[in-house]
Amino acid sequence: DAGITQSPRHKVTETGTPVTLRCHQTENHRYMYWYRQDPGHGLRLIHYSYGVKDTDKGEVSDGYSVSRSKTEDFLLTLESATSSQTSVYFCAIRQGPNSNQPQHFGDGTRLSIL
Amino acid sequence: AQKITQTQPGMFVQEKEAVTLDCTYDTSDPSYGLFWYKQPSSGEMIFLIYQGSYDQQNATEGRYSLNFQKARKSANLVISASQLGDSAMYFCAMRGNQGGKLIFGQGTELSVKP
Numbered sequence: 001d002a003g004i005t006q007s008p009r010h011k012v013t014e015t016g017t018p019v020t021l022r023c024h025q026t027e028n029h030r031y032m033y034w035y036r037q038d039p040g041h042g043l044r045l046i047h048y049s050y051g052v053k054d055t056d057k058g059e060v061s062d063g064y065s066v067s068r069s070k071t072e073d074f075l076l077t078l079e080s081a082t083s084s085q086t087s088v089y090f091c092a093i094r095q096g097p098n099s100n101q102p103q104h105f106g107d108g109t110r111l112s113i114l
Numbered sequence: 115a116q117k118i119t120q121t122q123p124g125m126f127v128q129e130k131e132a133v134t135l136d137c138t139y140d141t142s143d144p145s146y147g148l149f150w151y152k153q154p155s156s157g158e159m160i161f162l163i164y165q166g167s168y169d170q171q172n173a174t175e176g177r178y179s180l181n182f183q184k185a186r187k188s189a190n191l192v193i194s195a196s197q198l199g200d201s202a203m204y205f206c207a208m209r210g211n212q213g214g215k216l217i218f219g220q221g222t223e224l225s226v227k228p
Contacts, residue, residue, distance in 0.1 A: 012195055031214060040217030042118075042205055043159075050213055058215060090159060092216075099214030100147040105159035 003027045006106035014114055019078040021109050023091030031094035032074040036087040050076055070107050081113045116141045118208050120219035127196045128227050135191040135222045137206030147209040148189040154202040201226045
């Protein structure tokens with residue numbers, strides 16, 4: 001168990017509303033990632049963090065922002081949700097400084113934008 | 115550009131038989147890592163096995179082994195003695211250049227028949 005908790009696990013909201021997803025880890029890992037999973041696309045990186053207040057964009061970052069004010073929490077925000085952001089969102093951590101170490105994932109958040 | 119291709123959308127295997135799931139990759143980096151993940155119907159992502167580009171031997175983890183053919187740029191997952199609990203989606207992934215992100219293939223859905 002990598003000690004990753006995602007909240008909420010499920011959310012339904014309306015187009016245009018702001019949404020924040022939380023990823024919480026208990027083991028003080030430096031690297032954290034947000035992915036989205038859509039049919040036919042596998043998982044795609046949205047944003048990642050390599051330390052407190054250190055974040056960078058992934059391949060599908062448009063419409064998303066992130067924040068990491070504490071080591072244990074990595075927040076993903078949809079400022080104004082759109083139907084195209086309906087997806088399953090996964091947070092992941094990397095258990096060490098070596099980029100060849102595997103990432104371990106939270107249980108996911110299923111987000112529906114109506 | 116880095117890319118992972120999984121050409122088998124779905125596969126069936128008889129219980130207790132071995133099965134090979136295909137994965138090909140494309141990268142110009144001499145150093146890279148390849149990962150396999152399992153996603154059961156419950157949705158979580160489970161790390162299975164890792165292969166480094168400089169590893170001399172094929173990786174093995176219990177019933178999982180990785181048939182790594184560097185010249186062909188393939189990293190096929192072999193599951194021996196399939197069990198009903200192996201029924202799941204399987205994703206091949208490669209470590210990308212950006213913060214150790216993972217680049218995923220589209221997945222293969224494996225169904226194990228009793």
